[in-house]
Amino acid sequence: MSAKRLRKQIIRKKLFNKNRLVILNEDTFEEIFSLRLNLMNVFVWLTSISIVMIALTTYIIAFTPLREYIPGYASTKLKQQATENAIKSDSLVKVLQDEKVYLASIKKVLTGELDKTMLSRDSIVVSEQKELTEAEMKPNEADQKLREQVAHEDKYNLFEKATPRVSQVLFAPVRGTITKPYNASKKQFFIEIAVANNTPVKAIAAGTVVLADWTPTNGNVMVVRHNDGIISVYKQMAQLTKEQGDVVKSGEVLALAGAGDKSGGAMLHFELWKDGYPINPTQFIDFE
16 A cells, blocks of 8 residues: 555656756857746646647638648539539439420321320310200300300400410411311321422421421421420421421421322321320311
């Protein structure tokens, strides 16, 4: 027990034993600087300085731009660019998917691979309806009041009368006799118009040519995309005057009708599509 106590006293004496650090002039031995120290003070000062240095370094790395100069640490600019590139990549992937769906719809237009049950209301033949009696067709009192109110408002509403009812006007690609009418029940989503050879085939509205090429089954084919999801298809033509990617105006010549027989006649195969579904062209265009 006394030896252990003696050892503690020796360690304590070494820790708190006062020493002096003196700086002397080598030539004159003049004292320039002196400092009284002990081992405990040196330990406390070194520990305090280490803690301060660690805290300062942590602050610089965490909250100041100086961390970008540390090797292997990504800069804020690089992180921002990486985030922007990721957003652009997602946008490009979405645009690519939309284009694939659009091209698949055009392929169905050209090949006729359509499911009759997926057609829109404009393309489905109206089923037979039960005939109503004259008494059932008469409006009731509430309906009659509503009709009078609407008629009174329309009578003095000049602005509504001046507003066009359609978003765009569709021009006839050619003028001629329809030899094959539109028939959705037989999956005949086109019409054929008899015209003279080399008759100019015109665009029904302004748009962009998305396909202009020759096919084994339909000869020269052209597909034009218009506004409001409308697509016009022209087949069995003798010569194309526009190429894929061209922007055309309403009534601009797209091609020349091809020869159909020895009598000098030709047949234009024409289709009209809306939002990926076929519609009857004669409901919107007068060909005669």
